[in-house]
Amino acid sequence: MRIQAHPILEFKKKRKIPFFFNGRRLYGYEGDTIAAALHDNGINVYRITSKGRKRGFFCAIGKCSSCLMVVDDIPNIKTCITPLKSGMKVETQKGKGVYK
Amino acid sequence: MIKTDVLIIGGGPAGLGAAIETTKRKLKTLIIEENPLYGGQLIKQTHKFFGSSSHFAGTRGILIHEKLHKEIESKYLTMKTNHSVIAVYDDNIIGIHDKNKNKFLKVDAKKVILATGASEKTIPFKNNDLPGIYGAGGVQTLMNVNGVLPGKKILMIGAGNIGLIVSYQLIQAGAEVVGIIEAMSKQGGYLVHLDKVKRLGVPLYFNHTIVEAHGDDKVEKAVIAKVDKNWNIIDGTQKTVECDTICLAVGLTPTSELLWQAGVEMEFNPVLGGYIPKYNEYMETNKKKFFVAGDAAGIGEATSAIIEGRIAGISAAKALNAEKNAKKFHKPLIDYINNLRDGSTGIKVKKAKFGLWGKELKDIKEVKIRPNQKGKIKKDRKQPYVVIECTEDIPCNPCEASCPFGAIDIGKRIVNIPVVDLNKCTGCLSCISSCPGLAIFGITENVQKGKVVISIPYELYPLPEKGNSIWAVDKNGQILSEAEVYRVRKNKNKTNIVSIIVDEKYKDSVRHFYPQSEGDVIICRCNDITAKEINDAIDDGYTDFEELKRYLRVTMGPCQGRGCRHLVMGMIRAKTGKDISKGSTGTRRPPESSLPFKAIVKENKKRSKE
Numbered sequence: 001m002r003i004q005a006h007p008i009l010e011f012k013k014k015r016k017i018p019f020f021f022n023g024r025r026l027y028g029y030e031g032d033t034i035a036a037a038l039h040d041n042g043i044n045v046y047r048i049t050s051k052g053r054k055r056g057f058f059c060a061i062g063k064c065s066s067c068l069m070v071v072d073d074i075p076n077i078k079t080c081i082t083p084l085k086s087g088m089k090v091e092t093q094k095g096k097g098v099y100k
Numbered sequence: 101m102i103k104t105d106v107l108i109i110g111g112g113p114a115g116l117g118a119a120i121e122t123t124k125r126k127l128k129t130l131i132i133e134e135n136p137l138y139g140g141q142l143i144k145q146t147h148k149f150f151g152s153s154s155h156f157a158g159t160r161g162i163l164i165h166e167k168l169h170k171e172i173e174s175k176y177l178t179m180k181t182n183h184s185v186i187a188v189y190d191d192n193i194i195g196i197h198d199k200n201k202n203k204f205l206k207v208d209a210k211k212v213i214l215a216t217g218a219s220e221k222t223i224p225f226k227n228n229d230l231p232g233i234y235g236a237g238g239v240q241t242l243m244n245v246n247g248v249l250p251g252k253k254i255l256m257i258g259a260g261n262i263g264l265i266v267s268y269q270l271i272q273a274g275a276e277v278v279g280i281i282e283a284m285s286k287q288g289g290y291l292v293h294l295d296k297v298k299r300l301g302v303p304l305y306f307n308h309t310i311v312e313a314h315g316d317d318k319v320e321k322a323v324i325a326k327v328d329k330n331w332n333i334i335d336g337t338q339k340t341v342e343c344d345t346i347c348l349a350v351g352l353t354p355t356s357e358l359l360w361q362a363g364v365e366m367e368f369n370p371v372l373g374g375y376i377p378k379y380n381e382y383m384e385t386n387k388k389k390f391f392v393a394g395d396a397a398g399i400g401e402a403t404s405a406i407i408e409g410r411i412a413g414i415s416a417a418k419a420l421n422a423e424k425n426a427k428k429f430h431k432p433l434i435d436y437i438n439n440l441r442d443g444s445t446g447i448k449v450k451k452a453k454f455g456l457w458g459k460e461l462k463d464i465k466e467v468k469i470r471p472n473q474k475g476k477i478k479k480d481r482k483q484p485y486v487v488i489e490c491t492e493d494i495p496c497n498p499c500e501a502s503c504p505f506g507a508i509d510i511g512k513r514i515v516n517i518p519v520v521d522l523n524k525c526t527g528c529l530s531c532i533s534s535c536p537g538l539a540i541f542g543i544t545e546n547v548q549k550g551k552v553v554i555s556i557p558y559e560l561y562p563l564p565e566k567g568n569s570i571w572a573v574d575k576n577g578q579i580l581s582e583a584e585v586y587r588v589r590k591n592k593n594k595t596n597i598v599s600i601i602v603d604e605k606y607k608d609s610v611r612h613f614y615p616q617s618e619g620d621v622i623i624c625r626c627n628d629i630t631a632k633e634i635n636d637a638i639d640d641g642y643t644d645f646e647e648l649k650r651y652l653r654v655t656m657g658p659c660q661g662r663g664c665r666h667l668v669m670g671m672i673r674a675k676t677g678k679d680i681s682k683g684s685t686g687t688r689r690p691p692e693s694s695l696p697f698k699a700i701v702k703e704n705k706k707r708s709k710e
Binding site for chain 1: 134135136146160162182184199217219220229230231232233234235237238239240241242243244246247248249250251252272273274317318355559560561562563594
């Protein structure tokens with residue numbers, strides 16, 4: 001859910017960029033972090049732990065490990081502080097992730 | 101190997117404050133920031149800061165960030181964002197991960213300022229890891245930096261300053277805060293912040309805690325319960341709250357991992373948020389190479405982090421012989437920061453810091469809680485006057501500085517309660533938009549008989565317009581009466597002033613308003629005809645039912661006027677006083693209810709055959 005109008009802030013319209021989530025083509029905006037773009041697309045589950053628990057966005061500043069995902073085949077990427085790039089391949093991380 | 105005079109770890113308020121001082125003294129300065137954007141918490145803080153107006157008070161965090169950046173001598177600064185410091189080695193070489201190029205860098209710095217900030221605490225409850233549960237800072241980043249809302253219905257845990265401020269910011273961004281849960285019997289944050297959310301009608305649950313979160317892929321509801329004095333759950337008081345987001349504002353703890361690695365002496369200090377380094381008032385640690393500042397040196401607010409950063413920057417410059425007169429620059433900063441902590445909230449931090457510095461804390465005079473007003477209001481006074489509702493010893497003075505007539509007095513100590521002299525107040529209302537706590541209101545009497553105008557600081561969207569009908573509400577968000585917007589004054593700093601006109605009996609109670617929901621009163625469902633259209637038509641002279649019907653096609657839809665005839669008749673009577681039992685109420689013609697033409701045509705065919 002993008003904020004459309006705000007009494008204090010102005011969000012400038014930025015360039016739309018495509019990325020892939022579990023093979024699905026989605027769009028974010030330039031300047032987004034991966035986690036923010038996923039959130040905007042209504043995706044809340046970023047990884048599933050070895051015990052099967054679902055995890056999402058928590059601290060937004062790269063300190064808590066909640067949002068680790070597999071990005072361009074590299075596991076354990078802190079998606080909340082990693083900028084989204086065009087064509088990025090983002091996947092739900094299972095367990096500790098596998099380095100492909 | 102990158103060589104630099106000063107390495108600053110963390111590009112938040114403390115790090116930027118430090119860089120101002122080191123670059124001013126021509127020291128080659130390198131800032132390493134883990135996030136894609138530097139500025140730390142400042143870039144997400146949309147509220148105006150407390151403090152002294154000579155040190156950015158009354159300015160929003162997002163703008164302070166820009167101002168700090170401008171003060172840094174860019175010639176001497178290298179800013180590396182998206183870089184993480186991952187190690188401080190035994191030989192004091194610092195290892196850095198360049199996340200842009202995925203490379204490992206080594207930095208040899210003469211002095212290091214650790215301004216690593218804080219991490220959010222969490223609390224244990226069932227399913228506290230479910231997606232949809234966020235730290236309050238995380239929510240702030242998501243909505244105020246990324247422009248994305250976490251959800252629509254938010255349950256806030258914690259009524260400290262962060263919980264209260266973020267609740268307000270969520271409402272500003274368009275979300276609904278379904279409740280604020282606090283285990284203590286009262287708010288931990290300032291009253292002015294509490295008042296802001298109370299005026300918006302946010303339900304407050306003191307002596308409550310969260311027991312569990314429910315949901316599959318995301319939070320769907322929460323169970324909360326009352327707690328006793330020892331914070332044990334009282335069985336039988338559990339209840340569910342529908343929400344899609346749970347926001348934890350339960351405190352912060354210093355990010356101290358690199359300090360431990362650096363071998364700085366550490367201690368556990370619950371007042372300052374956890375494990376903190378030992379340092380003196382010049383922000384020097386026991387290791388000559390390392391300085392600390394900001395939340396890493398004990399949890400505080402951004403204002404003091406900037407000042408601590410500056411103190412640390414001067415200390416580092418002194419150690420590098422780039423500042424011979426450090427004392428002269430240190431003193432006003434140290435005095436300022438100590439004065440900020442003179443109020444009942446800050447004093448705990450001040451005591452903890454003095455304890456850490458091994459200094460005796462003398463002469464703590466309690467702040468006198470005094471009335472906010474003095475002087476008399478003349479009965480026939482036509483110009484507005486202000487009412488300040490700020491009753492706590494907050495270190496803050498923008499109201500005093502904003503008054504062009506010297507009518508507001510705080511006095512020597514910044515934590516004093518502001519007093520407005522009503523004899524000096526001209527009613528210019530500039531103080532209303534300067535107040536970070538949104539705690540100043542304007543009152544204008546003698547505008548219309550029996551009415552008063554109340555001027556309210558307004559930071560919500562959309563801004564109403566003059567003449568709009570609104571609901572006037574009290575300090576607790578309860579609707580008291582219907583009222584009208586009298587005047588709207590837009591301000592550059594985005595704290596606009598909306599003046600509303602109400603009955604004079606509400607002079608001391610109305611402090612906010614809700615916009616009335618947009619939408620129409622529909623009279624005729626078949627043809628979408630509104631009450632306004634009918635009333636306007638009656639005003640235009642269509643006072644007879646038959647005329648009105650022909651003009652608007654009201655009662656002429658498929659329902660044949662079953663739904664609206666009585667309403668229209670009633671409206672004519674109300675407007676004109678006509679006796680509706682006399683005169684036409686329309687002719688009832690077939691078909692009584694709609695049917696396909698085909699049905700009638702078939703019947704005719706049969707008949708013609710006969």
